[in-house]
Amino acid sequence: MLMLQMTILVLVAATALGVVLTREPASQAIAVSFYGILLAVMFFVFQAPDVALSQIVIGAVALPLMILLGLAKVRRNALMQQRKREAAARERNAA
Amino acid sequence: MSRKTRQIVFFLSVAGFASLYVWALRGLPAFGHYRGPYGDVLNAVATYERHVTDIVTAVNFDYRGFDTLGEESILFISVVGAVVLLRRQKKEQGEQEEAEAGQDPGEPRRSPRPSEAVRAFMVGMVGPVVCFGLYIAAHGQLTPGGGFQGGVILATAPLMVYLAGDFAVFKRITSHALIEAAEAAGLLAYAGVGLAGLIMTGQFLRNVIPLGTTGYITSGGTIQAASLATGLEVTGGFVLLLYAFLEQTLEFRVREE
Numbered sequence: 362m363l364m365l366q367m368t369i370l371v372l373v374a375a376t377a378l379g380v381v382l383t384r385e386p387a388s389q390a391i392a393v394s395f396y397g398i399l400l401a402v403m404f405f406v407f408q409a410p411d412v413a414l415s416q417i418v419i420g421a422v423a424l425p426l427m428i429l430l431g432l433a434k435v436r437r438n439a440l441m442q443q444r445k446r447e448a449a450a451r452e453r454n455a456a
Numbered sequence: 457m458s459r460k461t462r463q464i465v466f467f468l469s470v471a472g473f474a475s476l477y478v479w480a481l482r483g484l485p486a487f488g489h490y491r492g493p494y495g496d497v498l499n500a501v502a503t504y505e506r507h508v509t510d511i512v513t514a515v516n517f518d519y520r521g522f523d524t525l526g527e528e529s530i531l532f533i534s535v536v537g538a539v540v541l542l543r544r545q546k547k548e549q550g551e552q553e554e555a556e557a558g559q560d561p562g563e564p565r566r567s568p569r570p571s572e573a574v575r576a577f578m579v580g581m582v583g584p585v586v587c588f589g590l591y592i593a594a595h596g597q598l599t600p601g602g603g604f605q606g607g608v609i610l611a612t613a614p615l616m617v618y619l620a621g622d623f624a625v626f627k628r629i630t631s632h633a634l635i636e637a638a639e640a641a642g643l644l645a646y647a648g649v650g651l652a653g654l655i656m657t658g659q660f661l662r663n664v665i666p667l668g669t670t671g672y673i674t675s676g677g678t679i680q681a682a683s684l685a686t687g688l689e690v691t692g693g694f695v696l697l698l699y700a701f702l703e704q705t706l707e708f709r710v711r712e713e
């Protein structure tokens with residue numbers, strides 16, 4: 362049991378480091394999801410199944426999804442502005 | 457401040473913090489040796505007092521039920537805040553119409569349709585996920601789980617519909633007026649369970665429902681009622697949140713279907 366607990370603690374710490382070292386936001390969302398799953402396993406190993414259940418859904422699904430959707434919205438806004446600028450440039454060229 | 461002074465200040469504070477931290481760690485009880493009295497007391501009395509077998513749920517919805525009411529309100533306010541912040545604003549609407557008016561047709565970065573395997577799997581998953589969510593929400597007082605966990609699982613069911621490629625159905629489910637009503641009704645029901653105790657016994661959240669037989673789904677009295685109310689609120693809240701986030705990225709694709 363102690364061996365299992367130590368293994369999962371080391372794994373969680375390593376994955377957490379991995380999340381911080383991932384610099385690209387979209388990949389980071391996936392890394393955070395993986396970290397969330399490991400954290401849920403850790404809660405389970407330490408006999409907190411109630412917390413593990415919440416962690417699986419919130420940490421592994423909901424949080425990464427919110428990050429990804431937030432990124433999509435930011436990108437779309439940037440795209441809209443770029444299109445506007447291009448249209449303005451075209452109008453200037455035509456005039 | 458020069459770079460060197462900053463480094464000296466940094467290392468001094470790190471050394472100070474490290475020594476205090478190590479000192480504090482040495483005072484901790486040994487790994488796995490729990491010394492607080494509350495856990496042992498509750499483990500001993502909760503099943504007898506409340507007829508529940510999952511002590512965590514008993515703590516959440518009874519022994520510290522008032523705190524949970526506060527947490528429910530936090531979730532409620534956060535979801536309302538997110539929905540207000542993410543609403544379609546006039547300026548954005550104008551931009552989108554402009555983009556659609558023909559000067560730049562279509563969405564340039566279209567996501568590919570999910571593969572048939574993903575779609576078939578997700579269609580098959582919707583039913584089991586709904587059943588599992590209901591099961592977890594309804595058995596909170598017996599086994600690990602409860603309203604919060606069950607509610608979040610239930611809220612992922614519309615996501616499976618989305619992954620199955622049915623955007624129109626996803627939109628119809630998530631934008632339904634009942635979802636908003638469910639979120640508000642869940643919070644109200646929780647407060648109502650507490651108020652019923654206040655009115656009938658003079659104490660907020662005191663049990664007013666028969667405790668039932670330990671081990672049955674009807675056991676637990678107000679614990680079960682509060683857990684189900686939480687399930688309703690969490691399901692509504694998370695579906696609403698999903699809708700608020702996905703609405704804007706989905707808009708183009710729904711129209712294409």
